[in-house]
Amino acid sequence: MKESLVGSAVGGEDATGSRQTARRRPPGRPRREIDLEAVADAAAKLFAQGGYEAVSIEATAEMLSVSRATLYRTVPTKDHLLGILFERATQDLHQSALELLDRTADPGEQLFGLVRLQIAAAVAMRRYLMVFFGGIGLPDDVVDRWRQWSRAYEEVWVGAVNQAMSAGVLEPSEDPVLTTRLLLGMCIWVSRWYRPAEKYSDEDITNAAVQLIAQYTRRT
Secondary structure, rough: HHHHHHHHHHHOOOOOOEEEEOOOOOOOOOOOOOHHHHHHHHHHHHHHOOHHHHHHHHHHOOOOOOOOOHHHHOOOHHHHHHHHHHHHHHHHHHHHHHHHHHHOOOHHHHHHHHHHHHHHHHHOOOOOOOHHHHOOOOOOHHHHHHHHHHHHHHHHHHHHHHHHHOOOOOOOOHHHHHHHHHHHHHHHOOOHHOOOOOOHHHHHHHHHHHHHHHHHHHHH
């Protein structure tokens, strides 16, 4: 009987001499698909918990409840991990800006809406925004796409600033691009000094920024 079982298992002859069909090994488990949105969420949480040093493939895999080998197949390095987080953040911000401009044609609402969006993003991404702008840990292809995105996003703002100047919301300038970069810089820099423990909410900061812009325009 043992010979029959062995012979059957290897596809040889059994005790009766009949040829047995070889048993094929069951196929391996299908490769697990990694949700890049979940990867970005995990990286953001790790940044919030411990900053740049806390972000790693190992920690992300543990948070996603997958093996390191599984995650490595989709996200081979920490640079790629940071790239996924950065591109998700910038794409979401750009899409929100475009949707804002579609919702209203009022130049003031457009400009101050963009200010609100950018300050909210600066607060939400404060743990890692300046890391990215410092050029740390982004693959070359992501840096190239970031430069393209940066130009396109700035164009959205320049258009809104031009409209605001034409409508008297902003004082006219000979160089709207310079004005745009100053406004953007003011909003982005919030990520450097904002502290949740302080009394200022992102709404407080936005209102102060809007008042500052409006007061300057009225005085000039």
